[in-house]
Amino acid sequence: MRKTVTYVVFIAAVVGLGILSGLSNMPGEWYRSLEKPFFNPPAWIFAPVWTVLYVLIGIAGARVWLKAPASAAMQIWFAQIALNMMWSPAFFGLEAPGLALLVILGLLVTIIGFIWQAGPIDRVARLLFFPYLAWLGFATLLNASLFLMN
Numbered sequence: 001m002r003k004t005v006t007y008v009v010f011i012a013a014v015v016g017l018g019i020l021s022g023l024s025n026m027p028g029e030w031y032r033s034l035e036k037p038f039f040n041p042p043a044w045i046f047a048p049v050w051t052v053l054y055v056l057i058g059i060a061g062a063r064v065w066l067k068a069p070a071s072a073a074m075q076i077w078f079a080q081i082a083l084n085m086m087w088s089p090a091f092f093g094l095e096a097p098g099l100a101l102l103v104i105l106g107l108l109v110t111i112i113g114f115i116w117q118a119g120p121i122d123r124v125a126r127l128l129f130f131p132y133l134a135w136l137g138f139a140t141l142l143n144a145s146l147f148l149m150n
Helices: 002-023 028-032 045-069 072-093 097-118 123-128 130-150
Strands: none
Touching: 002 045, 002 072, 045 072, 045 097, 045 123, 045 130, 072 097, 097 123, 097 130, 123 130
16 A cells, blocks of 8 residues: 555656646746747647656666665655756746756756665665656757757
């Protein structure tokens, strides 16, 4: 029962925070006016991709929490959540692609750090972060392109 509750809490917290961050920092007229790179995905893709990623992030966090709650991996997991939740307010809320680029670069570092630190604790948790790393690599390229083009 403890395991189930831990998974539910982690997944619900991550998905809930993601929804809150996204809904409180919706792309507006400013974003629509930006020049975008040719590889900018359609707007509809972001919600389903992030929902899946948030579930994976929650599962990975729960797995490490259950095995090593005071570990460096867990501390890094919390740091990446904080940085993840800062990106939308920086980019859309403050309309600051440069600041958002700094946030996302820090986020990439924490994701890599979690993968590195989680490996010895829980191989599955580590593997669950690879899709996140791939998407963030793409998102970093997109953020950098938007910054440079505008």
